[in-house]
Amino acid sequence: MSNVAEDAGLQLRSTVTPDGELELSLLRVATPQPKPDEVVVRIEASPLNPSDLALLLAGADPSTAESRGSASEPRTVARLAPEVMRAVASRVGQSLPVGNEGAGVVVAAGSSAAAQALLGKTVSVIGGAMYSQYRCLAAAQCMQLPEGTTAADGASWFVNPMTALGMIETMRREGHTALVHTAAASNLGQMLQKACLEEGIGLVNIVRKPEQAALLRELGASHVCDSSAPTFMADLIEAVAATSATLAFDAIGGGKLVGQILTAIEVAASRKQGSYSRYGSTTHKQAYIYGGLDRSPTVLTRSFGMAWGVGGWLLTPFMQKVGEETVQRMRTRVVQGLKTTFASTYAERISLQQALSPEVIASYAKQATGSKYLIEPNAA
Amino acid sequence: MSNVAEDAGLQLRSTVTPDGELELSLLRVATPQPKPDEVVVRIEASPLNPSDLALLLAGADPSTAESRGSASEPRTVARLAPEVMRAVASRVGQSLPVGNEGAGVVVAAGSSAAAQALLGKTVSVIGGAMYSQYRCLAAAQCMQLPEGTTAADGASWFVNPMTALGMIETMRREGHTALVHTAAASNLGQMLQKACLEEGIGLVNIVRKPEQAALLRELGASHVCDSSAPTFMADLIEAVAATSATLAFDAIGGGKLVGQILTAIEVAASRKQGSYSRYGSTTHKQAYIYGGLDRSPTVLTRSFGMAWGVGGWLLTPFMQKVGEETVQRMRTRVVQGLKTTFASTYAERISLQQALSPEVIASYAKQATGSKYLIEPNAA
Numbered sequence: 001m002s003n004v005a006e007d008a009g010l011q012l013r014s015t016v017t018p019d020g021e022l023e024l025s026l027l028r029v030a031t032p033q034p035k036p037d038e039v040v041v042r043i044e045a046s047p048l049n050p051s052d053l054a055l056l057l058a059g060a061d062p063s064t065a066e067s068r069g070s071a072s073e074p075r076t077v078a079r080l081a082p083e084v085m086r087a088v089a090s091r092v093g094q095s096l097p098v099g100n101e102g103a104g105v106v107v108a109a110g111s112s113a114a115a116q117a118l119l120g121k122t123v124s125v126i127g128g129a130m131y132s133q134y135r136c137l138a139a140a141q142c143m144q145l146p147e148g149t150t151a152a153d154g155a156s157w158f159v160n161p162m163t164a165l166g167m168i169e170t171m172r173r174e175g176h177t178a179l180v181h182t183a184a185a186s187n188l189g190q191m192l193q194k195a196c197l198e199e200g201i202g203l204v205n206i207v208r209k210p211e212q213a214a215l216l217r218e219l220g221a222s223h224v225c226d227s228s229a230p231t232f233m234a235d236l237i238e239a240v241a242a243t244s245a246t247l248a249f250d251a252i253g254g255g256k257l258v259g260q261i262l263t264a265i266e267v268a269a270s271r272k273q274g275s276y277s278r279y280g281s282t283t284h285k286q287a288y289i290y291g292g293l294d295r296s297p298t299v300l301t302r303s304f305g306m307a308w309g310v311g312g313w314l315l316t317p318f319m320q321k322v323g324e325e326t327v328q329r330m331r332t333r334v335v336q337g338l339k340t341t342f343a344s345t346y347a348e349r350i351s352l353q354q355a356l357s358p359e360v361i362a363s364y365a366k367q368a369t370g371s372k373y374l375i376e377p378n379a380a
Numbered sequence: 381m382s383n384v385a386e387d388a389g390l391q392l393r394s395t396v397t398p399d400g401e402l403e404l405s406l407l408r409v410a411t412p413q414p415k416p417d418e419v420v421v422r423i424e425a426s427p428l429n430p431s432d433l434a435l436l437l438a439g440a441d442p443s444t445a446e447s448r449g450s451a452s453e454p455r456t457v458a459r460l461a462p463e464v465m466r467a468v469a470s471r472v473g474q475s476l477p478v479g480n481e482g483a484g485v486v487v488a489a490g491s492s493a494a495a496q497a498l499l500g501k502t503v504s505v506i507g508g509a510m511y512s513q514y515r516c517l518a519a520a521q522c523m524q525l526p527e528g529t530t531a532a533d534g535a536s537w538f539v540n541p542m543t544a545l546g547m548i549e550t551m552r553r554e555g556h557t558a559l560v561h562t563a564a565a566s567n568l569g570q571m572l573q574k575a576c577l578e579e580g581i582g583l584v585n586i587v588r589k590p591e592q593a594a595l596l597r598e599l600g601a602s603h604v605c606d607s608s609a610p611t612f613m614a615d616l617i618e619a620v621a622a623t624s625a626t627l628a629f630d631a632i633g634g635g636k637l638v639g640q641i642l643t644a645i646e647v648a649a650s651r652k653q654g655s656y657s658r659y660g661s662t663t664h665k666q667a668y669i670y671g672g673l674d675r676s677p678t679v680l681t682r683s684f685g686m687a688w689g690v691g692g693w694l695l696t697p698f699m700q701k702v703g704e705e706t707v708q709r710m711r712t713r714v715v716q717g718l719k720t721t722f723a724s725t726y727a728e729r730i731s732l733q734q735a736l737s738p739e740v741i742a743s744y745a746k747q748a749t750g751s752k753y754l755i756e757p758n759a760a
Contacts, residue, residue, distance in 0.1 A: 055658050087683065090650070091658075253682060270470070278435050278471075279694055289682070298680040300690075302633060302672065303467065309691030310680075314659055317687065 007031055009133030010377065012352055013095045014056050020085050022060035024076045024356050025069065027095070031134040036110040039118050039139050044151035046102030046130035047344065048355075048364050048373040049159050050251075050291055056098045058091070059084035062365035065358040076356045099130030099375070103145065103154035107134075115139040122150065124157040124335065131352060133377045143331060149338050155374060156344040159315065160188040161334040162327075163290065164195055164342075166318045167249050169326065171201070174286065178202030180240065180248035180261050183293060184224070185212035185369045187344045188251075193221050194341040202243030204236070206257070212369060233260060241268035248287040249313065254294030258287045258310060259301045266304035280305015288313035293367060346374040387411055389513030390732055390757065393475045394436050400465050402440035404456045404736050405449065407475070411514040414490040419498050419519050424531035426482030426510035427724065428735075428744050428753040429539050430631075430671055436478045436511075438471070439464040442745035445738040456736045479510030479755070483525065483534035487514075495519040502530065504537040504715065511732060513757045523711060529718050535754060536724040539695065540568040541714040542707075543670065544575055544722075546698045547629050549706065551581070554666065558582030560620065560628035560641050563673060564604070565592035565749045567724045568631075573601050574721040582623030584616070586637070592749060613640065621648035628667040629693065634674030638667045638690060639681045646684035660685015668693035673747060726754040 008030050015023045034040050048056075060078040069075030080088070103124045109115040123142035129135060145154045171179055181192055184205035196203040197220050204223045205216050213224040223239040225232060239245075240261075246269075248261045262285045269283035285304055290313040300310065319327050334342050347370065354360050355375055364373045388410050395403045414420050428436075440458040449455030460468070483504045489495040503522035509515060525534045551559055561572055564585035576583040577600050584603045585596050593604040603619040605612060619625075620641075626649075628641045642665045649663035665684055670693040680690065699707050714722050727750060734740050735755055744753045 051658075256677075259677070278431075279696075282697070290686075292682065295682075297636075297639070298682060300678040300680070302669070302675075302678060306670075306692035306694045307697065309689055311689030311691075312686035314686045316659075317662070 010352055011097055011129065011133070012056075012099070012131035012355060014058065014098050015095045016058050016080065016085075016088050016092050018092055020080050020082070022058050022078045022080055024056070026074055026352055026356065029132070032136040034108055034110040034115065034136055036112045037115055037139055038110045038136055039106045039115050039123075039142060040108035040134055040136050041104040041123060041125055041142065042107045043102045043104040043125075043130055043132055043135055043377045045104070045155035046099045046375045046377065047156045047159075047346070048375060049100060049156070050293065050367055051159065052098055052100055053365065053367065054292075055096065057361070057365060058088050062358075062362045065361050067356070067358060074353055074356045076358060076361065078361075097129035097132065099132070100128060101126045101156065101158040102130035102135075103151040103157065104135075104378075105151070106142070110139070112139065118142055118144060121145075122154065124154040126158045131355065131375055131377060133352075143335055145335065145338070152346075152349075152374060152376075153338050153343070154335075156187065157334055157338060157342070160344065161191055161337075161342040162319070162330055163315050164188055164192040165330045165333065166315055167192060168195060168199065168201060169322060169330070170288070170313070170318065171247050173322075174247065176245070176247035176286070178204070178243040178245035178247075180204040180206065180245045180265075182206045182248070182257060182261075183208075183251040183291070183369065185215050186251065187372060190216070190219060191342050193219050198341065202245060204239040204243055204245050206236070206261075207369075227257065233264065236260065236264040237267050240264045241271065244268075246283060246285055250287055250289045251291035252294045253289045253292040253298060254296035256299050256301065258289065258298055259304070261287055262304040262308050262310075263301070266308075277305075280307065282307055284308070286310075290314065344372070347371040349374045349376050349379070351375070351379045352377050391477055391509065391513070392436075392479070392511035392732055392735060394438065394478050395475045396438050396460065396465075396468050396472050398472055400460050400462070402438050402458045402460055404436070406454055406732055406736065409512070412516040414488055414495065414516055416490040416492045417495055417519055418490045418516055419486045419495050419503075419522060420488035420514055420516050421484040421503060421505055421522065422487045423482045423484040423505075423510055423512055423515055423757045425484070425535035426479045426755045426757065427536045427539075427726070428755060429480060429536070430673065430747055431539065432478055432480055433745065433747065434672075435476065437741070437745060438468050442738075442742045445741050447736070447738060454733055454736045456738060456741065458741075477509035477512065479512070480508060481506045481536065481538040482510035482515075483531040483537065484515075484758075485531070486522070490519070492519065498522055498524060501525075502534065504534040506538045511735065511755055511757060513732075523715055525715065525718070532726075532729075532754065533718050533723070534715075536567065537714055537718060537722070540724065541571055541717075541722040542699070542710055543695050544568055544572040545710045545713065546695055547572060548575060548579065548581065549702060549710070550668070550693070550698065551627050553702075554627065556625070556627035556666070558584070558623040558625035558627075560584040560586065560625045560645075562586045562628070562637060562641075563588075563631040563671070563749065565589075565595050566631065567752055570596070570599060571722050573599050578721065582625060584619040584623055584625050586616070586641075587749075607637065613644065616640065616644040617647050620644045621651065624648075626663060626665055630667055630669045631671035632674045633669045633672040633678060634676035636679050636681065638669065638678055639684070641667055642684040642688050642690075643681070646688075657685075660687065662687055664688070666690075670694065724752070727751040729754045729756050729759070731755070731759045732757050
C-alpha cells in the first residue's frame with residue numbers, strides 16, 4: 001500500500017444495543033490491500049441524507065443523546081422508544097457502518113488498467129460505509145469527476161440526482177406527462193425542478209413555507225403551492241389542472257397530504273370528463289411515497305374515485321427494474337451536471353467526531369429543508 | 381309487441397334535488413319495441429348490491445327518509461349532508477334509473493335469429509336500470525340460464541361472481557399466489573372461498589364476528605381471522621405466513637385494517653428473509669380497495685417497508701384490461717355454477733314499492749353481512 005499514508009482509518013459505526021440504546025462510535029479499521037480491480041479512496045465528503053439518518057439514528061430520540069466516550073474514543077448514546085425497538089429488532093447487536101454515497105481521492109490502486117487509471121483522481125462513489133476515512137471499492141463503483149469538480153461537489157452525486165431522474169423515468173414508463181412533488185424545496189426538489197425545466201416537463205411543487213416557494217420560483221418554477229396557505233387546495237387544483245399532472249412523489253408520508261393531492265388530481269380530471277360517474281373519473285391517479293419525513297400514519301380521505309394507487313418507491317428496486325443501460329445513461333447525465341442541475345448545497349460541514357456531538361445530532365436529526373449536513377471524514 | 385302483456389312498466393328512479401334532498405320514485409315508462417337484435421325481458425329479480433346502494437341512496441341519511449307520495453305514485457325523500465352534496469354535485473337534477481344486474485323472462489324478441497332463440501327463456505342480464513318491470517336489451521347482453529336455474533338464482537350472476545373471479549385473475553396476473561379478503565362472510569366472500577377451494581388457492585378470510593367465521597369454516601375455509609378477537613394480529617400473521625398471501629382485496633376501505641394486512645404480510649416476509657434491511661422486506665405487498673363499507677379515511681401506519689401498494693379496484697376497468705375472451709370464459713363458468721359456487725342468499729325479497737319504504741330503506745342501507753335484499757319488480 002505504498003500510496004497510502006495510513007493503513008488504517010476511522011469509521012463511524014451505529015449499533016442498537018439489546019437494552020434499547022443507540023450507540024454511535026468511531027472505530028479504527030484496517031484499510032484492505034486493493035485487489036487488481038479495486039482502488040482505495042480517501043473519502044473527502046459524504047452527505048447526511050434522510051436515508052442515511054434512518055440507519056444512523058435507528059429512530060432514537062435525539063434529545064436523549066449524551067457523550068459517554070473519551071476524546072480518543074468518542075461514543076454517543078441515545079434511547080430508543082419500545083415501539084422503535086420492535087421495528088429495528090433484526091439489527092440489535094450489529095455494529096453497522098453508515099453512509100450511502102460520497103466522493104474522494106484515489107490513493108491506492110490494484111494492478112488492473114482500470115484501477116491504475118484512477119490513481120490520484122477525484123471520484124464519486126457508492127456502496128455504503130462512506131462515513132469512513134478510507135474505503136476500498138471496485139474501480140467500477142467509482143465515477144471519475146470532470147476537471148474542476150471537487151469532492152464536495154461530487155459527494156451527493158447518487159441518491160438525490162438519481163432519485164430525481166428516476167421520478168421522471170417512472171413518469172414516462174407509467175404513462176404520465178407531468179409531476180407533483182412534495183417537500184419540493186429540498187436539494188432533491190431543486191434538482192427535479194431544474195431537470196423538469198430542461199426537459200419541458202410540468203411540475204407542481206408543494207412546499208410548507210413562503211420562503212421555500214420563493215427559492216423555487218427563483219429557479220424558474222411555474223407552479224409552487226404552499227400547504228400552509230389558506231388557499232392551498234384551490235391553488236393545488238389549479239396547478240394540477242394547468243399541468244395535467246397525474247403522478248405525485250411524496251417525501252413526507254404521514255398526514256393527509258397524499259390524499260389531498262389525489263383529490264386535486266381527481267377534481268381536475270372530473271372537470272375535463274364532464275359527466276357524472278359514481279366511481280369517479282377514469283383518470284388513474286398515482287402517488288409514490290419515497291420518504292418518511294413525517295412518521296405518522298398516512299391518512300387517505302377517499303374522495304378521489306376508484307382509479308388510484310398509492311405505494312412505496314425506492315431507488316434501488318427502480319434501478320433493477322429499468323436495467324443497467326438506463327442507469328448508466330442517468331449516471332453520466334448526473335456527473336456532467338454536478339455543478340449545475342444536480343448541485344447540492346450544505347448548511348454545515350462536519351468531521352466524523354462532530355457527527356457524534358449531541359448538539360450536532362440534534363440539529364441534523366431535524367432534517368429541516370435548507371439545513372443539510374456534509375461529513376468530511378478527513379477534515380483536520 | 382304482441383308477446384308483451386303490458387307496453388309500459390314501472391321503473392325506480394333516484395334523483396338528487398338542488399335543495400339537497402334525495403328523491404326516490406316509481407315512474408311508468410314505455411317499453412320500447414325491440415329492434416332486430418334486441419329482446420324485452422320481464423325482470424323477475426335484481427339484487428341490491430353495495431354499488432347499487434351507492435347510486436340509489438347517493439349517500440343520503442336513511443334515518444331522515446319519509447314517504448311523501450300516494451299509493452299510486454309513491455315517492456320517498458331523504459336529506460343529504462352538505463359534504464355529501466358536494467360529492468354528488470354532478471348528478472343533481474338527473475332522474476337516474478338503478479340496478480346493475482338481474483334476471484327474468486324474455487317476453488318479446490326482435491326479428492334476428494339470436495333474439496328469437498331467447499323468446500320465453502329465463503336469462504341473466506346486465507346493463508343498468510334493472511329495478512324496472514321491463515327492460516329492452518341487446519340479445520348479446522343476455523345469458524340464457526341452464527334448465528332448473530330460476531331468475532332468483534340468476535339475479536346476482538355478474539357483480540359478485542365476476543368480482544370474485546376477477547380477484548383470482550388479478551392475483552395470477554400480478555404474480556401473487558394466495559389472497560387475503562375482508563368482509564369475507566359476504567355473498568361475494570363465500571363465492572371467493574368456494575372458487576379458491578376449487579382451484580387450490582390459499583385464502584385468508586377476515587371477518588368481524590365469530591358467527592361469520594363459523595359460516596366460512598362450514599364452507600371449508602382453512603384460514604379465518606376475526607378482527608374483533610384480541611389475538612387478531614397474531615392470527616393474521618400466522619395465516620398469511622401459512623398461505624404466503626401477498627395480495628389483499630378489501631371491501632371496507634376505512635380505518636386501519638388495510639395497513640394491518642400489509643404489516644402482517646411484511647412480518648411474515650421478514651421472517652423468511654432473515655437479515656435486517658432498513659427499507660423492510662423486498663416482497664411486494666399489495667392491497668386493493670374495491671368497496672367502501674366504511675367511508676372514514678384509510679389510515680396506513682407505514683410499518684411495512686417500502687415495497688407496497690394500495691389502490692382502488694373496479695370490475696369494469698378490470699374487464700376492459702383482460703379483454704373479451706377472458707371475460708367470456710369467466711361468465712360461462714359463473715352461469716354453470718349459479719346453484720353451487722356462485723349461489724347467493726337473500727335475507728328479504730321486496731317489491732319496487734317496498735324498496736321505497738322508509739323502514740325497508742333503513743334496513744337495506746345497513747349493508748350488514750347476511751342481510752342482502754332482492755328486488756322482484758313484477759311481484760304481486
